[in-house]
Amino acid sequence: MNELNEQPKNHFIVCWADLLTLLLVFFIYLYSISEIDIGKYIESQASLSNTFSNNNDSPFNDLLNQQKQLQDISDTLNAYIIENQLENDIEIIQTPQNIRINLGSEILFDSGKASIKTNTSKILIKISHLLQQSNGQIIIEGHTDNIPIQSDIYPSNWELSAARASAVARRLIQSKINSHRLRVTGYADTKPIAPNTSKQNRANNRRISILVKETVQ
Numbered sequence: 504m505n506e507l508n509e510q511p512k513n514h515f516i517v518c519w520a521d522l523l524t525l526l527l528v529f530f531i532y533l534y535s536i537s538e539i540d541i542g543k544y545i546e547s548q549a550s551l552s553n554t555f556s557n558n559n560d561s562p563f564n565d566l567l568n569q570q571k572q573l574q575d576i577s578d579t580l581n582a583y584i585i586e587n588q589l590e591n592d593i594e595i596i597q598t599p600q601n602i603r604i605n606l607g608s609e610i611l612f613d614s615g616k617a618s619i620k621t622n623t624s625k626i627l628i629k630i631s632h633l634l635q636q637s638n639g640q641i642i643i644e645g646h647t648d649n650i651p652i653q654s655d656i657y658p659s660n661w662e663l664s665a666a667r668a669s670a671v672a673r674r675l676i677q678s679k680i681n682s683h684r685l686r687v688t689g690y691a692d693t694k695p696i697a698p699n700t701s702k703q704n705r706a707n708n709r710r711i712s713i714l715v716k717e718t719v720q
Contacts, residue, residue, distance in 0.1 A: 570600075592609075601714055611671070631678035644689075645666070666689070
């Protein structure tokens with residue numbers, strides 16, 4: 504009789520131990536992906552590709568190639584930024600799925616204007632040449648600070664942000680980027696990256712953001 508009473512207890516302890524083990528593995532996994540290294544991520548995917556597929560036309564290999572293209576674009580552009588001392592004007596943010604290129608508005612436009620400065624056109628030309636290496640969708644976002652604009656041409660920051668994003672899109676098209684890849688939007692001051700509480704923060708919020716996505720088949 505005692506043996507029968509002990510069986511449910513032992514069974515519960517085993518189940519509880521299994522649950523704790525699974526939870527431990529799960530949290531270790533979450534920690535491992537919380538600070539991902541892009542280079543190591545791509546290397547691990549290359550290893551998986553060699554392990555699971557020898558077919559060059561497989562969707563997995565296509566995805567891997569697209570991610571490598573994004574990595575190459577990021578590396579080349581970062582080198583260009585350092586070489587030309589543009590660290591305060593251009594920021595690169597990369598994930599395994601996309602690249603975001605943030606360009607400060609002051610480097611591209613005069614205050615309250617949407618015409619690209621002649622002396623900085625070469626920056627967009629360089630970016631467009633790099634973007635030709637990928638096939639992913641390109642989303643161009645215009646952002647402003649929260650100071651209302653006073654202009655007969657642009658009644659509000661909505662029009663200004665959209666006009667600036669459109670100007671960048673036109674320049675990329677002139678540099679041989681396929682227009683079908685492009686999407687343009689103006690966000691005005693609705694998506695700040697810093698509180699609009701100081702002159703520097705407002706300058707950071709005035710930006711053009713180019714989001715380059717990988718192509719998913």
